[in-house]
Amino acid sequence: RLYIYGFAKVASFYCLYYLGHLLSRKKDLLMQMKWFCWLPAGIISFASLYIMGKFGSISFAQVKYVNPVYMLAASACGWFMLYSIAFFLKRIFGVKKLLMEIGRRTLSVVIFHFLAFKLVAAIVVRYYGVPAFCIAAFPNLYGNRGWWLGYTIVGVSVPVLADYLYHRT
Numbered sequence: 462r463l464y465i466y467g468f469a470k471v472a473s474f475y476c477l478y479y480l481g482h483l484l485s486r487k488k489d490l491l492m493q494m495k496w497f498c499w500l501p502a503g504i505i506s507f508a509s510l511y512i513m514g515k516f517g518s519i520s521f522a523q524v525k526y527v528n529p530v531y532m533l534a535a536s537a538c539g540w541f542m543l544y545s546i547a548f549f550l551k552r553i554f555g556v557k558k559l560l561m562e563i564g565r566r567t568l569s570v571v572i573f574h575f576l577a578f579k580l581v582a583a584i585v586v587r588y589y590g591v592p593a594f595c596i597a598a599f600p601n602l603y604g605n606r607g608w609w610l611g612y613t614i615v616g617v618s619v620p621v622l623a624d625y626l627y628h629r630t
Contacts, residue, residue, distance in 0.1 A: 469524045476529070477536055484540065496548070503545030506538040513538070562625075563617060569624035570617055575600060577619035581611045 484491070494502075513535050517527035526532040551557045563570070582602040586595050595602055601612050 470521065473521060473524060473526075473529075473532065476533060480533060480536060481540075491544070494548075499545040499548040502541050503549075506542035506545070509538045510535060510542065563621055566621045566624045569620040573620040573623065574616035577616050578612055580619065581608060581615050584611070 513531065517531060519526040519532055519535060526535075550560070578601050579596055582596045582598060585591075585602045585608055586593055589603070591602075601608070604612055
């Protein structure tokens with residue numbers, strides 16, 4: 462493998478960037494698709510990801526994946542699954558407005574989500590009775606034990622709320 466100066470990581474990300482570029486060129490066509498196209502696309506992509514998960518995993522931090530075709534297929538399936546979820550979510554009253562508000566405050570989320578994770582880590586420390594220094598675990602503490610939902614909610618809502626309050630005052 463070519464790990465020299467991070468070349469493997471850059472090459473992997475560039476492939477995904479180019480895949481996104483190709484999909485963006487078909488954005489108008491994709492936006493015209495109806496629910497009866499997005500529903501099977503979402504179900505098939507979810508099922509594909511579930512099955513692919515049985516045969517391997519992807520870690521971009523360590524540049525580990527089964528093979529490049531596996532990585533590209535999983536990425537495409539993930540994209541279609543998320544787009545189909547987004548297609549249906551934007552039709553639920555209030556969700557579009559909420560997501561637009563989060564989108565306007567993305568920089569705050571990116572900057573402060575790890576800090577917000579410490580609130581959840583404090584709850585995890587209290588729940589499991591582990592030493593308080595475990596709050597410093599990075600990026601999270603016991604996120605693989607079902608706490609990921611709390612990390613997701615707090616990691617987005619606390620920075621968004623803080624940014625909202627900052628701009629209101």
